[in-house]
Amino acid sequence: MSLLLIALNAADAQAGAGFAQSFGAEFDVLVLTAGDVPAIGARQVFSVDQADLAPADAMAAMIQGHLGNYTTIAAVSAMWSKDLLARVAGLEDSPMVTDVIAIPAPGQYQRPIVAGSLLATVEVEGAPVFLTIRPAGFAKPEERANGSTSSLAAPGAGQAVRTHKSASQGGRPDLTQAKVVVSGGRPLGDAATFERLIGGLADKLGGAAGATRAAVDSGIASNELQVGQTGKIVAPDLYIAAGISGSTQHMAGMKDSKIIVAINTDGDAAIFQVADYGLVMDLFEALPAIQVALD
Amino acid sequence: MKVLVPVKRVIDPYAKVKANAEGNGIDTTGVKFEINPFDEIAVEEAVRQKEKNPAITITVVSVGPDAAEEQLRKALAIGADEAVLIQTDEDLDSRAVAHELAAFAQELQPQLILMGKQATDNDANQAGQRLAAKLGWPQATFACAMEFAGDNLTVRRETDEGEETLSLPLPAVVTTDLRLNEPRYIALPGIIKARSKPLTKRPRLTDVKSQVRTVKVEQPAPRQAGVRVNSVAELMAALRDRGAL
Ligand SMILES: Cc1cc2nc3c(=O)[nH]c(=O)nc-3n(C[C@H](O)[C@H](O)[C@H](O)COP(=O)(O)OP(=O)(O)OC[C@H]3O[C@@H](n4cnc5c(N)ncnc54)[C@H](O)[C@@H]3O)c2cc1C
Ligand SMILES: Nc1ncnc2c1ncn2[C@@H]1O[C@H](COP(=O)(O)O)[C@@H](O)[C@H]1O
Numbered sequence: 001m002s003l004l005l006i007a008l009n010a011a012d013a014q015a016g017a018g019f020a021q022s023f024g025a026e027f028d029v030l031v032l033t034a035g036d037v038p039a040i041g042a043r044q045v046f047s048v049d050q051a052d053l054a055p056a057d058a059m060a061a062m063i064q065g066h067l068g069n070y071t072t073i074a075a076v077s078a079m080w081s082k083d084l085l086a087r088v089a090g091l092e093d094s095p096m097v098t099d100v101i102a103i104p105a106p107g108q109y110q111r112p113i114v115a116g117s118l119l120a121t122v123e124v125e126g127a128p129v130f131l132t133i134r135p136a137g138f139a140k141p142e143e144r145a146n147g148s149t150s151s152l153a154a155p156g157a158g159q160a161v162r163t164h165k166s167a168s169q170g171g172r173p174d175l176t177q178a179k180v181v182v183s184g185g186r187p188l189g190d191a192a193t194f195e196r197l198i199g200g201l202a203d204k205l206g207g208a209a210g211a212t213r214a215a216v217d218s219g220i221a222s223n224e225l226q227v228g229q230t231g232k233i234v235a236p237d238l239y240i241a242a243g244i245s246g247s248t249q250h251m252a253g254m255k256d257s258k259i260i261v262a263i264n265t266d267g268d269a270a271i272f273q274v275a276d277y278g279l280v281m282d283l284f285e286a287l288p289a290i291q292v293a294l295d
Numbered sequence: 296m297k298v299l300v301p302v303k304r305v306i307d308p309y310a311k312v313k314a315n316a317e318g319n320g321i322d323t324t325g326v327k328f329e330i331n332p333f334d335e336i337a338v339e340e341a342v343r344q345k346e347k348n349p350a351i352t353i354t355v356v357s358v359g360p361d362a363a364e365e366q367l368r369k370a371l372a373i374g375a376d377e378a379v380l381i382q383t384d385e386d387l388d389s390r391a392v393a394h395e396l397a398a399f400a401q402e403l404q405p406q407l408i409l410m411g412k413q414a415t416d417n418d419a420n421q422a423g424q425r426l427a428a429k430l431g432w433p434q435a436t437f438a439c440a441m442e443f444a445g446d447n448l449t450v451r452r453e454t455d456e457g458e459e460t461l462s463l464p465l466p467a468v469v470t471t472d473l474r475l476n477e478p479r480y481i482a483l484p485g486i487i488k489a490r491s492k493p494l495t496k497r498p499r500l501t502d503v504k505s506q507v508r509t510v511k512v513e514q515p516a517p518r519q520a521g522v523r524v525n526s527v528a529e530l531m532a533a534l535r536d537r538g539a540l
Contacts, residue, residue, distance in 0.1 A: 055461060056424070057433045079455045083436045086389075086421040090428030095390060095506040098419050108510070113417055117312050118321065120417075121511035159433035160467075163449070164460035205540075213473060223439070223453050223474065229418065230473060232455075238539045249308070255518065259539050261530065276521040279530050289527040294540075 003027035004070040005042070006063065008053065008080055010035040015177060016076045017041070017141035019133050023072070029146075030066065032059070041144030050154040052165070053080060058158025060087040066152070067092065067128065074100075074131040077233065078176070081132050089130040096130035097122060099233075101137035115229040116252035136235035136256050168222050172199075172208050175225065180207025181236045183227055183254070186214040187243035187283065194220045197287040198242065204294045210234065212250050228253035242283040246271025263287070296348070298341045299405035300355045301396050302334035302370055304363040305416040314512040320386075321416070321512060330366040333411025335373070336471040339478040340441065341409050342374035348443070352376045354403060358395045360384050364494065371489035372481045378494040388505040389417075393425035398500035400430060405466065407448065412437055412470040427468035435461045437472040 005020045005027055007013035013029055017040035020027045029042040032053055037045050046066065053059060063084070067073065073088070075081035077099050089096040102110040104121060109131065113120045175181065182205065184198040194215065202209040211221035213228060227234055229252040239257035244250060246262070246269055254260070255274050262275035263286045272278040279286060306312060307327040315322040330338075338355060345351040355370040357363040358381045367378035381395055400408060408427075413420035427434035435441075435450035439458065442449045448463045453472050463469075524530045534540045 055433070056436070057427070060428065079437055079453065082420045083424060083434075086424035087428045087434065089390075089421070090393060090425030093390070093429075095388070096419075096421055097507060098421065111418075112515070113512070114306065114312050114321065115308070115415065115418070116515065118314055119513050119515050120509050121513075122507050123510050124507050126506040159464055160435065161462045162459055163462050165454075166458050167456040217474060222457065224455060224457050229415070230413070238534070248311075259534070259537060260518075260521070261534070272521075272523075274518045274521075276519075277530055277533055278521060278523045279525075279527070280523070281527075286527055290531065293527060293531045 001025040001071050002069065003072045003074060004067070005029045006073065006075040006081070006085070007031045008078070009033050010038055011174065011177065012076055012078075013040060014038045014141070015135050016074065016133065018135055019074065019138040021141050021144070022139050028070075030063070037146065037149070039143050039145050040141055041146065043147045045146050045149040047149065047151045048154060049151050054155045055158050055160035055162055056083045056087050057160050058155040059084050060091055061158065062155035063088050064091050070128055072129050072131060074133055077132040077134050085130050085132060092128070094128055094130060095124045095126045097124060098132050100131050100133045112252065115248045116255065117248055134233055168224070172202060173206070175208040175210055175227070175232050176234055178208035178234070179236050180205040180238045181210045181227070181234050181254070181257070182207055182240045182242070183210035183212070183244060184215055184221070184242050184283075185212040185244035186218065186220070188215060188220050191220055197283070201240070201287055201291055204291055205238070207236070207238070210254075212244055212247075241271050241275070242287055244271050245269050246274065296351050296407070297403060297405040298344065298351055298353050299400060299403055299408045300334065300337050300341050300353060300370065300375065301408070301410045301422070302338065302355050302357050302366055303331040303411070303414045304328050304357060304359050304366045305331045305414055308332055308415045314514060319510060319512055328362065328365070330369050331411050331414050333413060333415070333471050333473075335478045336473070336475050337409045337411055338370045338373045338375055339476050340471060343476065344443070345374065354379065354405070356381065356396065356399055358383060358387060358392050361496075367494055368486055368489050369481065371492040371494070372486040373479065375492075377492060380494065380496045381499055382496055383499050386505070386509070388507040389419045389421035390425060390507070391503045391505050392422050393429060394501045394503040395499060396422065396426050397429040400426070407465060408468045410468070410470055412472055423468050423470035430466070430468070432466050432468050433463045434468045434470070435463055436470040438469050439472050439474045441469060441475070
């Protein structure tokens with residue numbers, strides 16, 4: 001039994017390390033873009049010499065050549081890993097389980113279904129098994145030295161060609177790894193107001209900004225900030241939801257946060273059912289007041 | 296040019312769902328079923344492309360029970376040309392679905408397969424990538440805009456950090472994200488009118504079995520009830536007490 005952890009970069013290797021260490025067998029890590037690999041106790045570290053992740057067809061073909069005898073191939077759940085691992089699983093015609101939150105018994109995996117309304121335990125037949133995992137369900141990693149390191153050549157050209165790339169992270173911590181997330185919904189109204197009230201409070205707290213689908217769809221926030229069933233899954237120490245109704249789809253992405261604060265003018269909003277602290281108040285009054293209170 | 300759109304019949308994404316009495320599946324009594332929202336977006340996109348280029352023919356296919364005819368009729372009402380139901384009452388995993396779709400695609404020979412990024416019942420997010428791998432075609436997942444450019448397809452796709460644009464030679468597989476388009480509203484008469492479009496039913500094309508089987512379904516533990524605070528000052532005091540700030 002052995003595990004290959006596939007990581008996008010150093011931070012992602014760190015995010016998957018707790019799962020890998022708790023897996024109960026030796027593991028190697030394959031880091032897909034250049035960077036220093038943290039000490040996570042991998043038997044072998046393979047680093048691919050490329051600045052940017054190549055499109056999935058080229059990447060998958062390359063990874064298929066490095067699958068060796070691993071029984072499990074895993075990556076932290078993200079858009080890049082779902083894009084890539086499912087293609088490798090397809091090439092191998094092997095089973096895959098998405099968004100694993102626990103391994104209740106060998107060969108069994110627990111995962112949320114129907115936007116997190118239910119938890120399913122699945123049994124898998126066949127090998128190797130591909131997994132995308134949500135780190136929040138697994139123990140925190142210890143710092144441990146890695147074994148040997150080797151670098152791998154960048155993948156050859158594939159059929160798909162990237163012609164443009166944009167990133168609008170804007171200096172804030174990564175949403176999926178931030179300790180504090182401040183999220184806003186539809187009532188924020190426009191991008192400048194979102195940035196001032198949600199972004200401003202996030203900066204005061206050293207956190208990341210998040211948004212609902214309604215906020216993203218109406219151009220208030222950019223798509224990579226969407227939290228939920230079809231956006232990012234976050235589990236920070238503190239999640240502040242302002243002007244968010246609490247749809248099942250949104251809560252699928254944040255209800256494992258340690259402390260949830262909800263600010264909403266509607267005392268009956270569903271978000272209050274998961275909030276540790278609920279404040280029935282206009283967010284245009286509450287958010288500036290919180291910023292002042294933090295000064 | 297042929298465009299294939301696979302659609303899945305799923306439990307209404309806005310329904311409140313619970314586990315069945317046996318604790319091994321979803322309780323579907325009294326719950327509505329819908330076309331998977333991402334697949335509806337895929338059908339809408341195919342129809343918009345056809346509106347720009349009438350040479351396109353759109354085939355929708357579903358692997359599922361007889362009742363999935365309802366979702367195929369809806370796809371026809373949006374504007375697909377023909378529908379195929381590959382009949383099965385089994386709950387197939389994404390791998391088995393990809394095998395069926397690959398066999399069907401080999402027959403139909405479409406230039407583009409446009410499908411949802413994930414089924415909102417199992418949230419697997421696999422079938423498109425698996426299908427692309429099986430066929431040896433390039434893929435663009437999480438599409439938020441697309442345009443034909445000669446023998447190529449230009450796809451803008453959402454990524455973890457923002458967006459990127461891929462140029463893909465055809466044939467290719469594209470999976471849709473929420474922001475690709477907003478599906479048109481179809482009134483009931485439209486669905487009835489679509490009854491005259493061809494819908495064929497056929498048995499499964501492969502004997503591939505699911506390798507991922509659900510053995511238990513349960514309700515997640517509810518969160519502990521929280522408290523209401525009456526002012527920002529009270530909220531800040533509570534957060535400071537908890538050590539959250
Ligand atoms: C397939 C599918 C996938 C989806 N995926 C996601 C997803 O990943 N993430 C996601 O978020 N959504 C997702 N959705 C959409 C989801 O169903 C909801 O429509 C969305 O989350 C609602 O966003 P919202 O809370 O900002 O807006 P609304 O539902 O409009 O809620 C706004 C809230 O703000 C309150 N409010 C209004 N004014 C103020 C004020 N001045 N001060 C304080 N409160 C105020 C209102 O009382 C209300 O509760 C998905 C939907 C589907 C069908
Ligand atoms: N039974 C099915 N019949 C037709 N298409 C399907 C079926 N299951 C999945 N798909 C397609 O594959 C996509 C991804 O599904 P999944 O991998 O199950 O999340 C869906 O959005 C559909 O387009």
